[in-house]
Amino acid sequence: MSTASDDMPFLILTRAGFDDLVARIEQPGAVLMLNPGIASDTELARLREAGANVHVLSSPIDSAQQANLDAVLGRPAWVEHGAAALGPSAPPAEPERMPEERSRALHRRLAGAVGGVVGTFATHAFRRLSRLGQGGQMMLLPYFGFGNTGKLWIKGRVLDEVDFREQTQHDSSWHNLVALYRRLESDEVAGARVVARFQGQVLETQTDRGGYFSFEIVPAAPLSGGWHEVELELPDSATRDGQTVRAVAQASVPAATARFGIISDIDDTVLWTNVTNKLNMALMLARSNAHTRKPFKGVAAFYRALSAGASGQDENPMFYVSSSPWHLFGPLVDFLRLQGIPLGPLMLRELSPSQMLKLTSHGSHKLDKIEQILGYYPDMQFVLIGDSGEQDPEIYTEVVRRHPKAVRMIYIRNVNPDPARIDALDRLIAEVSATGAQLILAPDSVFAASHAAAEGLIHVDRLADVRSDKREDDKLITTKA
Known part of the structure; x- marks a missing residue:
């Protein structure tokens, strides 16, 4: 069990899950999030004395939300069930439609942050999440930029990632978790060439280690207030239909009427x-x-x-x-x-x-x-x-x-x-x-x-x-x- 303070937290829903997980903890540093009422104050104090970071939720997660997990995955994903699934009677499913190199890199990232049972559970949880995707491609993601009449600043990121599905008010807690996971576990692309075009100018840069890029653009003529569009492209990449990956960044310039x-x-x-x-x-x-x-x-x-x-x-x-x-x-x-x-x-x-x-x-x-x-x-x-x-x-x-x-x-x-x-x-x-x-x-x-x-x-x-x-x-x- 890793002792690092940034171990992924375990969400414990039931007394059975509490008993199962606590029996596996051998060293301090685990982060435990518990539904209220499943452990006594004495037990919680004992865990904290042993070095665990214990947090009791203010309100319980209801059973309906757990049923949503079963419906999406075919088996529960929370730690009490994930830990039980580590035995030979329930081998983890292999990832589908996942490029081998990407799969290995993400498994290393998950396992490297945590160890023992935590690392194993995280890897298995990722495998289940990965089955919900269809594989990735290069994505050019611009953020909102800003500037004044004589200069614009643009920032964005290049990812090797599946498209993010638009979420709705009807999405279950599990679908929200999957969407959040996909965003946080995005695969950045370092060293990618990015080209920007604005008012006839062509600028080029490369992404850094995190996949981020930025441009500072000096326009040929003073800019008016409002939103301005900067064309972006990845000249060395292509979409599935063979087209160059392109996007449009928007940058805001304050109106002349702005007082503050x-x-x-x-x-x-x-x-x-x-x-x-x-x-x-x-x-x-x-x-x-x-x-x-x-x-x-x-x-x-x-x-x-x-x-x-x-x-x-x-x-x-x-x-x-x-x-x-x-x-x-x-x-x-x-x-x-x-x-x-x-x-x-x-x-x-x-x-x-x-x-x-x-x-x-x-x-x-x-x-x-x-x-x-x-x-x-x-x-x-x-x-x-x-x-x-x-x-x-x-x-x-x-x-x-x-x-x-x-x-x-x-x-x-x-x-x-x-x-x-x-x-x-x-x-x-x-x-x-x-x-x-x-x-x-x-x-x-x-x-x-x-x-x-x-x-x-x-x-x-x-x-x-x-x-x-x-x-x-x-x-x-x-x-x-």
């Missing part, structure tokens, strides 16, 4: 993820999709109001900065569209699946991305929006220290009632106020919108929309509950 920009966090600011608990966040992502995830109440109308500005037609640009991995770009864009939240460039994180539960450089990543955005708009002020759960207040205060004239307002959603955290926020509020900017601790979107209207950031008529949006979200959450 908005930079927002995503996790626990726009989208409820419980980011302060990485294991529960991973489970939430696995059990939901863009159709079923919950936005914070009123946030959609508030962001539309900020984008429209005081005149209602300002077209203030939106930017999203998050510690979520680039693998989740598609689902996050789908979420924004479905919720009617203004689209804008997403600055996400280059992150391997084995690191997803230990986001150690959260602050550095966000600060670097904000610095990159500010560098493109030296004459624009920004409204920064985040939450108090992690480091957003500290990051935004550091932005104020470095660029005191660039920050007009900071809105922080208060999600951490710890008195020590409140005291720390009070100190940051005082520091920011000394520069002439404001850091506002807001309990919800209606409070933030009321303050924004008083400060002339949004039109006062938009307050009714935010209140109405919050009421509709309340009804939706009550109905789902």
Whole structure:
């Protein structure tokens, strides 16, 4: 059993599964997620003393969800059943339609992150997941870019991967898990040539070790506000019908009418993820999709109001900065569209699946991305929006220290009632106020919108929309509950 802290977590649903798995654990370091009530406090304490990372879920996973697993796979995939299936009476199925080299590489990646029973279970689980695909091909995946009248920045990734099926609100928890797994376990292509074409210019670069590429394009003529398209292609690759792999990247340039920009966090600011608990966040992502995830109440109308500005037609640009991995770009864009939240460039994180539960450089990543955005708009002020759960207040205060004239307002959603955290926020509020900017601790979107209207950031008529949006979200959450 590996002792690494990034071992994949075991989800234990029943007492029988608990007894079976615990009997196999020989060394500390295992990550165990348990349905409530299947183990006593004494047993949990004993496991923790032995070095296991034990987490009891706040609510149980019901039996209907387990039935979905049986229907999809022909056998359960959770650890209590996966461990039992390791015996000779139930040999694992071999992967189908999986290129041999890709299969070996992924098996090594899974087994390398974990050992013993964990590694074996992970490998078998991957084999079952792989049967649901039809094999991969080269994929050119552009992200949203941005720029100003004289320069554009474009980023994307090249993958050797199966196409991602569009998810729906009717997808089961297992189908959501499979979709998440496919995105996180994407096969990057290093050293691939990528060509970009824009306004008659032809630029070329190569992907890095993670399969990522980027272009900084200086146009021949000044750009107008709005979205601009950059043609991309992989000259050394072809689709199944023999055509060159192509895609179109979109890059946003702020309108001339824009009065300020908005930079927002995503996790626990726009989208409820419980980011302060990485294991529960991973489970939430696995059990939901863009159709079923919950936005914070009123946030959609508030962001539309900020984008429209005081005149209602300002077209203030939106930017999203998050510690979520680039693998989740598609689902996050789908979420924004479905919720009617203004689209804008997403600055996400280059992150391997084995690191997803230990986001150690959260602050550095966000600060670097904000610095990159500010560098493109030296004459624009920004409204920064985040939450108090992690480091957003500290990051935004550091932005104020470095660029005191660039920050007009900071809105922080208060999600951490710890008195020590409140005291720390009070100190940051005082520091920011000394520069002439404001850091506002807001309990919800209606409070933030009321303050924004008083400060002339949004039109006062938009307050009714935010209140109405919050009421509709309340009804939706009550109905789902």
